[in-house]
Amino acid sequence: MKRSSSRPPGSDTGDRELLGPGLIHELRQPLTALDAALRLVARELGPSVTTLDVWSMATGQVARLQETLDTFQQLMTGGAELGAFLVEPVVRRAIAAARARLDLLGDRFALVVDGDVPGAHGSAQALLHAVSNLVSNALDAVEQGGGGRIEVRVLRAPDGARAQVRVADEGIGILTADRERIFTVGYTTKARGKGSGLGLAIARRMLRAAGGELRLAAEADPARRPWASTELVVELAASAAQPVPVAPAMAAPRRRGLRVTLVGVALLAAAAAGWAGLRPSRTAGEAAAVIASAEAGEVVLESATGAIERLRPGGWEPVVAGERLREDDTIRTGAGAAATLAVGDRSRVAVSDATQLTVRELTAAVQRLRLSRGRISVDHQPDGARVLVVESDDGASVARANEARFSVLASGRSLAVATETGVVRLQAAGASVDVSAGRQAVAFRGAAPDPSRPIPPALLLKIARTARGEGVCTVSGVVDRGAEVRVEGRLVEVGGDGRFSVRLPARAAMRASVVIRDAAGHGAERQVPCAPIAPEQDVSDFAVRWGQDASARGHR
Structure with missing residues (x-):
């Protein structure tokens, strides 16, 4: 007997229209609660947890899921925020997220950055998502193939105006007959149950929506590594008026497919939700208060004296008090200049003269700054359990603080910390030292930090x-x-x-x-x-x- 349906005509179409926005809406709630749970753990256990690398990995992945949801929502609504950004810091973030797996390769992994890479225009989040997926795929291919190299390159494109990111691996490779299918939803070279066939398709659509492109390097490509089994190339727009050309045969699929790919995001979120088991018992009121305060905040140039500049794709441009800094924004102070940054509502960073500083990460769990050279003085009073991190130019030396007043100096080969109140943990070369009030310590490139010692009254x-x-x-x-x-x-x-x-x-x-x-x-x-x-x-x-x-x- 045929069952009759009481569903009104066109209701299936309406359901499909709601699928994407509905998934985003429903995923935001457990992600926000998960983020709040991590913050509660940090508040209860303090540096014993928040200074661990695994903690940074967990909070970083939660932040990435939140950013990914934002990007999908922008793609569906056409409201993606595009602008100028630097490529190298975004690539380093993607590599940092996969560091645990990449470290197992030892010298079989390499990051190569050219010295004259131009800035890009588009979405830094789209690039982060793409490179993260390409590196993950390369790792899977190498592991499935029983070994081999992986190389990530950041370089200037042959036309001289654009930036490229290339990810090459010596893994199992792609059959010639399948090369045209790798960006098709559902296609994967991975073993059954290991891949969804969504990663490359999503990455390409995100990049195209931001004016970029993702392609497979041709065998005749002169820039292609001859040893690579597979090499994928991310092309980035030079400006809003210069997007990367896309051949008509490679036009992006209809938006309906994009909604379907959101199922992949749901799977990622479900995997990350396992961290919710760390949540300590709290009343509903306490949890609500933490969730309400779980916004990442922003960095504002509160005051400026002398020449303060911000790095743009075309070079350094003046920046004035009151302007906001986004992730991957870099500023520098000239001789005799100084600036004060408001990081969120309660933390302040005084930037001395002859200093270059980059905003690396702003999430509900961590505020990360990169000090390439010069000196900063930090007063970190976290709203909740947010950790403030200052890292060296190569990211190898890191100073972490939960609540402290301290200063950091990057002098080229070293990162030095002097603490006024609280405790700062200085980490380098797999070792760490706690620098308490009235003491200082230094870490030289490639070496463990020195033991802390009292701050001397004068310099030698x-x-x-x-x-x-x-x-x-x-x-x-x-x-x-x-x-x-x-x-x-x-x-x-x-x-x-x-x-x-x-x-x-x-x-x-x-x-x-x-x-x-x-x-x-x-x-x-x-x-x-x-x-x-x-x-x-x-x-x-x-x-x-x-x-x-x-x-x-x-x-x-």
């Missing part, structure tokens, strides 16, 4: 002066480990033993300016005459002018 400065001759003046000396040295305004590399040496073009009656500073804010300045001296007097202790950075005084 010993300078050896060589005779001026043959048009060269050499200034050499010794400073405290981790201190920054500038000679004639030029940043000088300081060795692990505190020694430095620089050769300058000599001038008549020349006096070279030597300026040093440490993480605690002590500064020393001296004018060094380049004149012949007796060999036995080639090293001397100078009386120096001590003091705090102007930005640090204003911050306190």
Whole structure:
């Protein structure tokens, strides 16, 4: 007997129209609760949990799921926010999310970044999603093939105007007959039950919606690695007026398919929801309060003195007080300049002169900054259990704090921390040291952090002066480990033993300016005459002018 239906005509179509938005709406609630649960765990257990790498991985994946939902919603509504961004920091975030698996490859994994990569226009989140999927697929292919290399490259495209990201692997490869199908929904090279056939299709649609493209590198592509079994290429738009051309035969599928792919997001969210088991018991009122305060916040340039610039695809541009900084925004201060950043509602970061700082991550669990060079002074009063992280330019050295007032100095080869109140954990080379109030520590590139020691009342400065001759003046000396040295305004590399040496073009009656500073804010300045001296007097202790950075005084 045929069963009659009471469903009105067209109701199936209505259900399909609601599927995508409905999934996003329903997934946001458990994700918000999961984020709140992690924050409650952090509040209860503190640094014993929040300083662990696995904690960063968990909170990072929750943040990524939230960002992915935002991106899908923007794609469906046509409201994606597009703009200029730097490519390398986004790629490094994607690699960091897969670090646990990539580390197992050892020297069979490489990240290669060209020195002249242009900025991009589009969606940084779309790029993050794409590279994350490409790296994950490469890892699966290598593991399935029993071994091989993986390489991620960030480079300038052959046309010179665009940025490219290439992910090559030496895995199982793709059959020639299947090369045209890899972006088709449902197609996968993975074993049954291991792949959904959604990742590449979603990544391409996200990139195309932002003016970019994702393609398989042709065998004849001169930039393709000859050893690669598979190499995929992300092309990024140079500007809003210069999107990446898409051939008519490669036009994006209809939006209906995009709604179906949201099932993949649902599966990801379900897997992440296993972290909810960490949630400690709380009343409904307490949980609601934490959920209400779980927004990631923002970074605002609260005050600025002197030349402050922000990096754009076309170069450095002036930035003024009141402007907001987004993830992957980079600012720098000129000589004598200073700035104060409001990070969320309660944290402040004073940026000293000659400093370059990048906003790396802003989520409900972590506020991450990258200090490429210079000094910052931080007053971190978290709203909830949010951790503030300051990392070195290569991300190998990391300072973490739950609630503290501290300063960080990046001097090229080292990252130094000085703590005023609270405790800061300095991590590097698989080791860590807790830096408590009134103490400081330094981590040199590739080495474990030094043990913490009391902050000295003054800096060490010993300078050896060589005779001026043959048009060269050499200034050499010794400073405290981790201190920054500038000679004639030029940043000088300081060795692990505190020694430095620089050769300058000599001038008549020349006096070279030597300026040093440490993480605690002590500064020393001296004018060094380049004149012949007796060999036995080639090293001397100078009386120096001590003091705090102007930005640090204003911050306190």
